[in-house]
Amino acid sequence: MVSGAGLAHMWVLDGERELLRTIERDLAAVEVIRAAWDTFTAFLDTDTPPLVDADTLHRDDALWAQAALAYTQAKQAPRWPTRLWIAPRTPCWHWRGIPANKALV
Numbered sequence: 001m002v003s004g005a006g007l008a009h010m011w012v013l014d015g016e017r018e019l020l021r022t023i024e025r026d027l028a029a030v031e032v033i034r035a036a037w038d039t040f041t042a043f044l045d046t047d048t049p050p051l052v053d054a055d056t057l058h059r060d061d062a063l064w065a066q067a068a069l070a071y072t073q074a075k076q077a078p079r080w081p082t083r084l085w086i087a088p089r090t091p092c093w094h095w096r097g098i099p100a101n102k103a104l105v
């Protein structure tokens with residue numbers, strides 16, 4: 001595929017025996033390999049792993065719908081309180097003998 005050679009020789013040696021296999025260029029196989037490679041490189045380019053059947057599960061039961069609704073509502077809620085309350089003295093500063101105030105915290 002890379003070299004464009006019409007014939008390849010594959011040697012297999014196990015220390016005692018050797019086997020030579022001659023492989024002729026198969027244009028249909030080249031196209032299948034190239035298409036699979038193009039699909040694979042798209043995953044590399046986007047840093048996204050391919051999904052397989054084991055990665056997804058379709059659920060439409062009531063328990064799943066309730067959990068999905070709770071998740072959606074939690075994602076829409078503010079993440080942080082709009083106003084923080086700071087105690088006049090906090091134990092973490094007080095034990096060091098330093099009085100806590102807004103300037104220190």
